[in-house]
Amino acid sequence: MEIFVISLLNGLVYGMLLFMLASGLTLIFSMMDVLNFAHASIYMLGAYFAYQISAFAGFWPALILAPLLCGAIGAAIEVWGLRRVHHNGHIAELLFTFGLVFIIGRGVQMTWGMLPMAYRVPPSLDFPLFTLYGANFPAYRAFMLFISASMLLSTWLLLKKTRIGLIIQAALTHPQMVSSLGHNVPMVFTTVFAGGCVLAGLAGVIGGNYQTTEPGMAEAMGPIVFVVVVFGGLGSLAGCFVASILMGMIQTFAVVIDQSCLDLLRPLGITTVPDNLLGEVLSVPVARIGALLPFMMMVLILLVRPRGLMGTRDT
Amino acid sequence: MKTRTLWIIAIVVAIALPWLFYNWETHRHSGFVISMLSQMGMMIILALSYNMLLGQAGLFSLCHATFFGFGGYATAHLLTAIGKDDLPIPMEIVPLASGLAGGALAVFFGYMATKQRATAFAMITLGISELGTVSALMFHHFYGGEGGITTDRMIDSSLFGLTYASGLQVYYLILAWTLIATAAMLFLTLTPLGRMANATRDNFERTQFMGYDPRMVRFLQFSLAGFFAGIGGGLYAITYEIVTFDALAAPLSANALLMAYIGGTGIFAGPILGAILITLLQSWVSLLSNSWLVYVGVMFIGMVIFAPEGLAGILMAHKPLHERGQMRRLIGPYLRLLPCSVAVAFGFVGIVELTSFLTIGLAQGKKLTIGGTNIDVHTMLPWGISVACFLLGALWLRFEAAGFRRVWDQITTELKAGVAKP
Numbered sequence: 192m193e194i195f196v197i198s199l200l201n202g203l204v205y206g207m208l209l210f211m212l213a214s215g216l217t218l219i220f221s222m223m224d225v226l227n228f229a230h231a232s233i234y235m236l237g238a239y240f241a242y243q244i245s246a247f248a249g250f251w252p253a254l255i256l257a258p259l260l261c262g263a264i265g266a267a268i269e270v271w272g273l274r275r276v277h278h279n280g281h282i283a284e285l286l287f288t289f290g291l292v293f294i295i296g297r298g299v300q301m302t303w304g305m306l307p308m309a310y311r312v313p314p315s316l317d318f319p320l321f322t323l324y325g326a327n328f329p330a331y332r333a334f335m336l337f338i339s340a341s342m343l344l345s346t347w348l349l350l351k352k353t354r355i356g357l358i359i360q361a362a363l364t365h366p367q368m369v370s371s372l373g374h375n376v377p378m379v380f381t382t383v384f385a386g387g388c389v390l391a392g393l394a395g396v397i398g399g400n401y402q403t404t405e406p407g408m409a410e411a412m413g414p415i416v417f418v419v420v421v422f423g424g425l426g427s428l429a430g431c432f433v434a435s436i437l438m439g440m441i442q443t444f445a446v447v448i449d450q451s452c453l454d455l456l457r458p459l460g461i462t463t464v465p466d467n468l469l470g471e472v473l474s475v476p477v478a479r480i481g482a483l484l485p486f487m488m489m490v491l492i493l494l495v496r497p498r499g500l501m502g503t504r505d506t
Numbered sequence: 507m508k509t510r511t512l513w514i515i516a517i518v519v520a521i522a523l524p525w526l527f528y529n530w531e532t533h534r535h536s537g538f539v540i541s542m543l544s545q546m547g548m549m550i551i552l553a554l555s556y557n558m559l560l561g562q563a564g565l566f567s568l569c570h571a572t573f574f575g576f577g578g579y580a581t582a583h584l585l586t587a588i589g590k591d592d593l594p595i596p597m598e599i600v601p602l603a604s605g606l607a608g609g610a611l612a613v614f615f616g617y618m619a620t621k622q623r624a625t626a627f628a629m630i631t632l633g634i635s636e637l638g639t640v641s642a643l644m645f646h647h648f649y650g651g652e653g654g655i656t657t658d659r660m661i662d663s664s665l666f667g668l669t670y671a672s673g674l675q676v677y678y679l680i681l682a683w684t685l686i687a688t689a690a691m692l693f694l695t696l697t698p699l700g701r702m703a704n705a706t707r708d709n710f711e712r713t714q715f716m717g718y719d720p721r722m723v724r725f726l727q728f729s730l731a732g733f734f735a736g737i738g739g740g741l742y743a744i745t746y747e748i749v750t751f752d753a754l755a756a757p758l759s760a761n762a763l764l765m766a767y768i769g770g771t772g773i774f775a776g777p778i779l780g781a782i783l784i785t786l787l788q789s790w791v792s793l794l795s796n797s798w799l800v801y802v803g804v805m806f807i808g809m810v811i812f813a814p815e816g817l818a819g820i821l822m823a824h825k826p827l828h829e830r831g832q833m834r835r836l837i838g839p840y841l842r843l844l845p846c847s848v849a850v851a852f853g854f855v856g857i858v859e860l861t862s863f864l865t866i867g868l869a870q871g872k873k874l875t876i877g878g879t880n881i882d883v884h885t886m887l888p889w890g891i892s893v894a895c896f897l898l899g900a901l902w903l904r905f906e907a908a909g910f911r912r913v914w915d916q917i918t919t920e921l922k923a924g925v926a927k928p
Contacts, residue, residue: 226625272811279814281624282566286767287810293760293803301797301858304865410756414636421629475644483640486633493630494618 193324198443204332206439207339208401211394212412213419213431214343215387221363221426222383225273225284229291231413233388236295237261237395238404239303242310250313254338258392265388269381292409300406307405335397342393346386359383415442418485422492424502434500438485445481520681524674538789540673544745546785547680548738551687552758553765553777555734558691560763561771562700563727564707566628569615569635570735570762573608575642575754577736579649580607581743582657589661596665601683601740608736609729616728620721623710635756642751654750657743670744680741687734692774694730703727764806770816779817796870797862804854832917839910846902853896860888 216230240257241250248256268291276283311317312331319327350356362369362379370376402408415438423434492499523543527536552574559565581604588595595603619630642649649655659670668675694700705713706720713720743749752758761784769780784802791798813820827833863883881888 220625224625226628272807275811276814279810282560282564283810283814285566285625285628286763287807289760289763290803290807290810293799294807297797297800297803301800301862301865414632417629417632421626421633425625472645479644480640483637483644486636486640489633490618490630490637493622493626493633497622497626 193326194447196323197326197328198447199440200328200332202440202443203436204335204401204439205443206436207336207343208394208398209416209419209439210432210435211339211342211390212416213423213435214346214428215390216416216420217423217426217428217431219384219387220420222359223273223284223380224281225288226417226420226425227384227387228285228288228413229268229295230387230391231409231416232292232295233261233265233391234395234398234412235299235404235406235409236264237392238310238399238408239299239308239395240392241396241399242303242308242404245310245313250315254393254396257396258389261392261395262385262389266381266385268388269384273384274377292413296406296409303406305406307403308399310400310404312400331401335401338393338397342390346390415485418489421499422485422489424499427499427501430499430501441484441488442481445477445484448477517685521678524677535672535674537673540677541745542785542789544673544677544680544741545789546782547677547684548741548745549761549765549781549785550684550778551738551741552735552762553769553781554688554691554774555731555738556762557766557771557774557777558694558703558727558731558734560766561776562695562707563703563724565620565623565724565728567619567631567728567731568628568756568759568763569619569631569638570731571756571758572615572635572638572754573612573732573735574739574742574758574762575638575749575751576611577604577608577739578743578749578753579642579655579739580604580736581740582655582747582749583648585657585659585661585743588663589658592663594663596663597659597661597668597670597744598665598679598682600744601679601737604740604743605733605737608739609733612729612732612735616725616732620724620728623720623724635754635759639751639755642754649751652751654748654752656748659744659747676745680745683737683741687737688778691734695774699723699726764802768802768806768809768816770818770820772815773818773822776816776818783817795859795862796866797858800858801855826921827917830921832921835913835917839906839913842906843903843910846899846906849895849899850903853892853894853899856888856892857896860892 212230212234216227219225219227219230237257240260241253244253244256272287272291273284276287312329316331316334318330320330320333321328348356350360358369358374359379359382362374362376366376369379398412399408402411419434419438420431422438423430423432520543524535524540527539528534529536552570556567556570559567559570581600584595584600584603587593588600615634619627619634622630643652645651659676662669664670670676670679702713702718702723705716705718706723710720713723739749739753742753765780765784766777767780768783769778770776787798787802791801795801809816815822824833824836827836860883
């Protein structure tokens with residue numbers, strides 16, 4: 192039971208972190224039909240910026256400044272990069288963001304080195320919030336939950352309740368019409384791209400000291416975020432939310448389950464397996480295939496429902 | 507020069523190259539050159555088969571190395587089995603078997619992936635690539651975990667009585683299979699399947715109206731590409747006698763993409779150029795610099811923005827000028843482009859290397875030396891020179907590029923109007 196509750200909370204924290212990344216990616220995708228491969232790289236940049244700023248000015252300025260820096264980088268990418276390759280077609284845009292992954296990844300290695308950074312939880316948040324069945328729940332995780340939830344709430348309010356949000360929503364589906372009404376649609380595109388990068392940067396700031404700030408963090412996070420976005424249905428924020436929480440739960444729960452397929456077969460009287468490939472597949476514990484589960488689920492859902500969980504359009 | 511002559515020259519050069527680096531005093535071949543040439547052969551197959559998807563069918567795949575690696579693993583197991591049980595399979599046929607292994611896996615995954623195209627296709631292939639890597643690390647019986655599996659290529663079973671003990675024999679085996687695979691892929695572009703793949707790339711809906719099933723075209727193209735990638739993987743296993751998960755992990759898939767794109771996806775031989783260039787960079791520049799991937803990445807982005815047709819496309823753009831004898835007029839503008847490009851490149855390389863020596867180089871305890879003199883990366887002078895070179899060179903390059911563009915446009919309009927004098 193205690194494992195269950197603790198895993199539930201951890202899964203929620205991780206899921207919300209995923210959703211901060213995935214929501215920006217989904218917004219950018221629904222607007223420009225471009226899946227930004229470099230999104231996880233922006234997340235990594237957010238963590239590194241936060242480390243650098245907090246080394247000089249402390250954690251709280253970093254919490255504000257690092258995401259803004261990421262947003263500025265995002266805007267620059269959109270204006271000087273994506274807009275130029277747009278006329279070369281869809282694949283060119285995908286390839287462009289794919290190339291960015293290389294450059295940002297190597298750039299980070301060049302600037303900060305290959306070793307993990309000592310980016311730590313700020314002392315003011317470094318205490319156990321409450322104790323549950325003898326296990327501590329760190330205050331920082333609660334803080335992460337608070338930041339991600341409030342950020343997402345404000346994004347939602349911005350999109351649904353303000354004039355800017357209305358224009359963005361209209362530009363998602365009817366860019367030509369919005370443009371004829373006198374709005375600067377390319378500007379809206381840049382804003383959305385930068386906004387998505389701000390979210391990714393913020394996720395980096397709070398995720399960098401929750402996980403580790405190291406050059407491999409973009410490669411570790413990237414595929415999972417894409418799985419979330421595709422699983423939830425490209426372009427659907429609600430689906431993206433469900434998928435994020437689900438993936439967060441799967442990843443945290445899989446680690447604590449030490450059963451394998453063999454344990455399911457045991458009631459049938461099968462207790463030992465032959466020492467070959469099939470036997471290995473049957474006897475591998477769930478904890479070890481945790482990393483495999485999200486990808487299996489994505490391939491499966493795309494087979495059964497190509498639009499993803501709640502997607503409204505074919506990709 | 508005719509295309510056929512070019513092909514023949516390329517083949518003759520490929521056969522002769524190991525002997526150009528032959529050491530006549532010790533009577534030994536250069537191991538470095540032979541292994542680099544062998545690597546080139548595999549990478550050419552990988553890049554060409556990747557271009558069957560990206561260039562010919564417009565499919566952006568991220569899991570091409572999965573089939574390359576699977577072919578490699580299957581071959582390693584096959585070689586071990588042949589050596590142990592004396593199976594009557596000669597070495598020359600083994601790459602075909604690896605191709606079949608890669609192709610079989612591509613049929614399985616292709617059935618899922620080719621239901622979709624464009625972004626969703628890219629995502630599914632990303633998932634397949636991760637599936638492949640994670641299972642390679644997890645299942646020890648087939649993949650051998652992190653250590654990979656080893657094998658022995660001296661199976662004493664050959665059509666021509668060869669032992670494949672030396673690298674040279676293996677190189678000629680690779681060369682032969684590279685030629686076979688290249689010829690087969692070239693032939694495929696001429697078949698109805700190849701033409702329909704181009705059609706689905708250019709106008710997906712019209713292909714459907716004409717009564718073709720685009721999914722079937724994608725599926726066949728994907729499976730065949732997997733087959734050829736498997737051949738490359740088989741040659742990899744034969745050469746190195748060890749296959750680890752590096753052979754099917756995402757970086758190799760990305761490499762296939764880089765090679766094909768930088769070389770040029772629009773022209774059949776483009777990926778060959780790309781594979782040769784990237785392998786050269788990988789073998790030589792990676793010895794000199796920690797950050798060779800930065801250069802490849804910048805080159806790639808530059809290609810995406812400025813020259814989406816790749817290196818081969820740039821070369822082909824000169825063809826009409828060459829045929830009409832107009833190349834002379836470009837010599838001047840090209841010479842003017844040279845110094846500013848060199849300045850930009852020098853400045854950029856300087857900045858990148860100085861930065862990386864501050865961190866990675868420091869961690870490795872290396873010192874930046876140019877021509878025997880140590881350069882202190884903490885002083886302002888080298889930084890100042892690099893940044894100045896880069897910025898001034900970039901401004902100058904912009905100016906010269908505009909001038910070059912004017913000359914180019916003038917020549918092409920004259921060619922179109924038919925008034926250009928040779």
